[in-house]
Amino acid sequence: MSSVLIPLLLTLKVAVCATLIAGVLGIGAGYWxxxxxxxxxxxxxxxxxxxxxxxxxVLGYYLLVAFGRSSAFGAWLEGxxxxxxxxxxxxxxxxxxxxxxxxxxxxxxAAFEAVDPTLEQxxxxxxxxxxxxxxxxxxxxxxxxxxxxAMLAFARAMGEFGATLxxxxxxxxxxxxxSIAIYEAVNAGDDTLAGALVVIVSLVCVSLLIAANLFARxxxxxxxxx
Amino acid sequence: xxxxxxIEKQVRAARRRFDLSVQFSADTTRLALYGPSGxxxxxxxxxxxGLVRPAKGRIVVDGKTWFDSNRGIDVPPRDRRVGYVFxxxxxxxxxxxxxxxxxxxxRGWPRPLSASQARRVERVLLSFDLSDIRxxxxxxxxxxxxxxxxxxxxxxxxxxxxxxxxxxAALDGMLKNRxxxxxxxxxxxxxxxxxxITHDPDDLAACADVVVSLDGGRVIDVAIGNRxxxxxSAPFAxxxxxxxxxxxxxxx
Numbered sequence: 001m002s003s004v005l006i007p008l009l010l011t012l013k014v015a016v017c018a019t020l021i022a023g024v025l026g027i028g029a030g031y032w033x034x035x036x037x038x039x040x041x042x043x044x045x046x047x048x049x050x051x052x053x054x055x056x057x058v059l060g061y062y063l064l065v066a067f068g069r070s071s072a073f074g075a076w077l078e079g080x081x082x083x084x085x086x087x088x089x090x091x092x093x094x095x096x097x098x099x100x101x102x103x104x105x106x107x108x109x110a111a112f113e114a115v116d117p118t119l120e121q122x123x124x125x126x127x128x129x130x131x132x133x134x135x136x137x138x139x140x141x142x143x144x145x146x147x148x149x150a151m152l153a154f155a156r157a158m159g160e161f162g163a164t165l166x167x168x169x170x171x172x173x174x175x176x177x178x179s180i181a182i183y184e185a186v187n188a189g190d191d192t193l194a195g196a197l198v199v200i201v202s203l204v205c206v207s208l209l210i211a212a213n214l215f216a217r218x219x220x221x222x223x224x225x226x
Numbered sequence: 227x228x229x230x231x232x233i234e235k236q237v238r239a240a241r242r243r244f245d246l247s248v249q250f251s252a253d254t255t256r257l258a259l260y261g262p263s264g265x266x267x268x269x270x271x272x273x274x275x276g277l278v279r280p281a282k283g284r285i286v287v288d289g290k291t292w293f294d295s296n297r298g299i300d301v302p303p304r305d306r307r308v309g310y311v312f313x314x315x316x317x318x319x320x321x322x323x324x325x326x327x328x329x330x331x332x333r334g335w336p337r338p339l340s341a342s343q344a345r346r347v348e349r350v351l352l353s354f355d356l357s358d359i360r361x362x363x364x365x366x367x368x369x370x371x372x373x374x375x376x377x378x379x380x381x382x383x384x385x386x387x388x389x390x391x392x393x394x395a396a397l398d399g400m401l402k403n404r405x406x407x408x409x410x411x412x413x414x415x416x417x418x419x420x421x422x423i424t425h426d427p428d429d430l431a432a433c434a435d436v437v438v439s440l441d442g443g444r445v446i447d448v449a450i451g452n453r454x455x456x457x458x459s460a461p462f463a464x465x466x467x468x469x470x471x472x473x474x475x476x477x478x
Contacts, residue, residue, distance in 0.1 A: 116316070118312055118314070118316045119316050119318060119319075121272070121277050121310075121312070121316065122310070122312055122316040122317075122318070123318075123329075124276075124277055124303050125275055125277060125303055125308065125309075125310035125380075126304075126329045126330045126379070126383070127303060127304030127330060127383070128304075129302075129304075136332070137318060140320050141319065141320055
């Protein structure tokens with residue numbers, strides 16, 4: 001039982017943290033790109049989508065190079081802040097967050113672009129500052145799309161394999177997430193464990209997908225400008 | 227209300243440019259900005275409200291400087307205290323009529339209105355005949371109800387001046403006449419100066435003492451008193467293709 005529960009709880013922890021990180025960054029970047037008219041925003045968009053396109057192992061390799069002990073940044077993180085990212089669950093969460101980020105970003109950008117900018121002007125004409133306009137007008141009108149993106153990001157983070165393995169490795173009980181545990185169970189010929197984990201992950205991902213679709217569809221009706 | 231405006235702004239969209247340079251002074255409670263679409267009316271009104279920042283110039287209303295590029299003054303919208311009625315009303319679709327009307331008081335994170343603010347909202351809902359539909363959402367309202375909600379929302383915070391962007395453009399003839407009369411009654415009742423955008427000569431006769439005519443981003447005439455509109459009484463001819471593009475540029 002614990003061979004199912006331990007990787008599952010670890011995976012949930014990693015996926016929740018990854019979704020929070022990707023959510024905050026993705027909402028910020030999505031709003032910024034939905035409203036900015038700066039030249040080069042197409043390039044910025046392409047760069048932010050990159051984690052979706054790159055093979056996870058390539059991404060994991062970049063992360064190792066960037067955050068490993070041999071890089072100046074990695075050494076600073078470890079020496080000054082005491083943050084270890086290589087071979088830790090925090091590293092797994094970071095890797096999953098970066099892989100999941102484009103999903104929140106894309107969905108948020110589309111949702112924010114569907115909000116009529118005149119409504120934001122209306123908020124400002126009522127005396128709202130930028131944060132109040134965002135929190136009371138823009139985000140409530142876009143939140144269904146944002147939540148749908150966050151759900152996809154959560155599912156993606158749960159299933160993360162390549163980048164997580166590169167950064168955090170495969171330490172049972174510490175960094176062995178469900179997808180990695182499945183791979184190892186199959187390699188070891190433990191079909192019962194592999195089967196149990198596969199069914200659980202499939203159920204979680206399918207329910208999330210259905211929920212995300214329901215949210216997005218209802219959201220479309222609500223965010224239509226009046 | 228004494229208003230003194232001298233503002234410039236360039237708007238770029240794709241490879242087109244729209245240059246606006248507007249200058250006028252007036253002493254009136256009912257001013258209209260009149261001109262074809264693409265003349266720069268909405269952009270001028272947005273700059274008066276502080277929603278768009280002019281490239282340079284000066285806006286002085288009743289002796290208070292709202293904007294002065296030379297002195298680095300740019301008073302934010304909340305301190306200009308203007309009530310703005312948008313062309314398509316821009317009611318918040320996720321709020322009820324009552325919530326929309328309370329909008330000017332709900333500036334921070336959700337918090338209850340003070341007793342006097344709540345009384346003010348109730349009075350305004352009542353006087354705008356919105357009490358029965360206070361819990362309806364904007365998508366459930368008729369055109370006239372939407373307009374009343376928008377004007378109520380703009381007036382509830384006791385603004386110094388009411389700005390209206392084509393308030394009757396979306397309405398058909400009968401309704402237009404009725405709402406025009408309603409608006410004038412409200413304006414007289416609240417004794418609030420108003421600046422109104424229109425391309426309809428009928429609005430000028432009914433609603434304006436001073437008419438500032440705009441075309442191509444320039445003031446072409448300032449008419450005082452109820453004399454006929456400068457460009458004959460017929461509506462404007464269809465605008466030239468490039469001014470349409472300029473108009474689109476301003477809307478984006």
